[in-house]
Amino acid sequence: MTLVRRLGTTDAVLVGLGAMLGAGVFAALAPAARAAGGWLLAGLAVAAVVAGCNAMSSARLAALYPESGGTYVYGRRRLGPFWGYLAGWAFVVGKTASCAAMALTFASYAFPGWERPAAVAAVAALTALNWRGVHKSALATRVIVAVVLAVLAAVVVAGLSGPTRFDLAPTGPFHLSGVLQAAGLLFFAFAGYARIATLGEEVRDPARTIPRAIGVALGGTLVVYALVAATALTVLGPDRLAAETAPxxxxxxxxxxGWLVPVVRVGAAVAALGSLLALILGVSRTTFAMARDRHLPGFLAATHPRFHVPHRAEAAVGLVVAVLAATVDLRGAIGFSSFGVLLYYAVANAAALTLPGRSRTRVVGVLGFVGCLVLAATLPRASVFAGLVVLGIGAALYLVTRSRAADAGPGSPAAPAAPAAGSRAQQPPDERPDGDQPGGQ
Incomplete structure (x- = not known):
């Protein structure tokens, strides 16, 4: 049940860009402007700070634990099995909803009037692509990222060379709640860098590659989003931007x-496909890691004998996403996904706080942890309620599976699988159970 390390730094950066430069930049600006008004860029800055703190915490942890699963692994190693499981559960259910949202976004741009069947078809096609191997998925992501960047560059050039101008300086009253709500909405578009960490067992030299790739991908995305948001504000102004469905x-x-409108629609559809591709990739790897530890059905922990990918986990994720895309509401899927993702990163920051380090890294962890909880609290009440209910269900399942494993005994199939000798899933030799490391500062 081991994966093959095929991805270099460029591939890892492109996986992160493909996830972050998704449909969020085409759709999230309008609701964020409705929340923050002329203070939209302030909301973007808050989202970027929280995302940056999360990224630094994730990068430190990913370098120490280069395994598939991301925060599921970090929480389990640093905070205990339950918190790792809860992070993995929040990620899987939240990002599965996000997959459905991206599939519906693609279909709404590319096949208006046929959204649901087109969304299901897109999920099936990308699941099949991921099945063929992560390297082929990374190659497809290169093309998608290039197309999206070209479209966004055309929007910026056209907007800044046009006749309409509004002042970028914020106008109107400042409402902290509005800025935080805008930050929560825009954070949805930043969250894709987690895909890099979840590929820990498929990246070459992960201790060096993962932190570098996360930093480059997040920094590049911030620059792109800032340019696009500033362009939309200067051309449309905050009031009109807030009222647009296709900003x-x-x-x-x-x-x-206006001749660029069809190009923008194609770019939005391609961006949504790129985000969906990376999302399915990341969710299936976390599902694989949780199944390997018997927190999900063990048959999902298999890898394909030829393509060396977790094919059963990918097929299961694809099936669930297809069902959601055929049934759920787009706005509800986005709100639910944001809640799960913010809690996932809260666990990542809490795990990073247990690492030895300088005061600066501890401040980053605290800011990320508090920021995630605050932004989660700004989401619609329905999303928060649904998220808490699903987390409660996940916690109940954990208690049931743990009880069964204890009753069955260590030699039973129901008990969590122990890592094989020499496996990368083993605890690092220089780490002590209490979290202190020799020589740590």
Missing amino acids: LAATVTAAGA
Whole structure:
């Protein structure tokens, strides 16, 4: 049940960019502007700070634990089995909902009127692509990222060269709750860097590659989002931007470049596909890791004998996403996903706080932890309630499986599988159970 290390730094960066430069930049600006008004860029800055803290905490942990599963692994190693499991559960259910949201977003741009069947077809096609191997998925992501960057560059150039101008300086009253709500909405578009950490067992030289790839991908995404948001604000102004359902298409129209509208629609569809591709990749790896530890059905921990990917986990995730895409509401899927992802990163920051380090790294962990909880609290009440209910169900399942494992005994199939000798899933030799490391500062 081991994976093959095929991805270099460039591939890992592109996986992160493919996840972050998804449909969020095409859709999240309008609701964020409704929440923050002229203070939209302040909301973007808050989202970027929280995402940056999360990324630094994740990078430190990923370098120490280069395994598939991301925060599921970090929480289990640093905080205990329950917190690792809860992070993995929040990630799997939250990002599965996000997969459905991205599939529906793609279909709404590419096949209006046929959204649900088109979304299901997209999920099936990308699941099959992931089955063929992570390297092929990374190659597809290169093409998708190039197309999306070209479209966004065209929007920025057209907008800044157009006749309409609004002042970027914030106008109107400042409402902290509105800025935080906008940050929560925009954080949804930043969260894709977790895909890099979840590929820990498929990246070459992970201790060096993962932190570098996370930093490059997050920094590049922030620059792109800032340019696009500033362009939309200067062309449309905060009030019109808040009222638009397709803000970037409206931006190029107002700038006198209406011929770019079909290009923007194609770019949005391709971006959603890229995000969906990376999401399915990351969710299936966390599912694989949880199944390997018997927190999910053990048959999901198998790898394909030829393509060396967790094919059963990928197929199961694809099936669930297809069902959701055929039944759920887009806005509800996004809100539920945001709640799960923010709690996932809260566990990552808490885990990073247990690592020895300088005061600066501890401040980063505290800011990330508090920021995740605050942004989660700004989400709609329905999303928070649904998220708490699903987390409660996950906690109950954990208690049931743990009780069964204890009753069955260590030699039984129901008991958690012990890592094989020499496996990378073993505890690092220089780490002590209490979290202190020799020579740590």
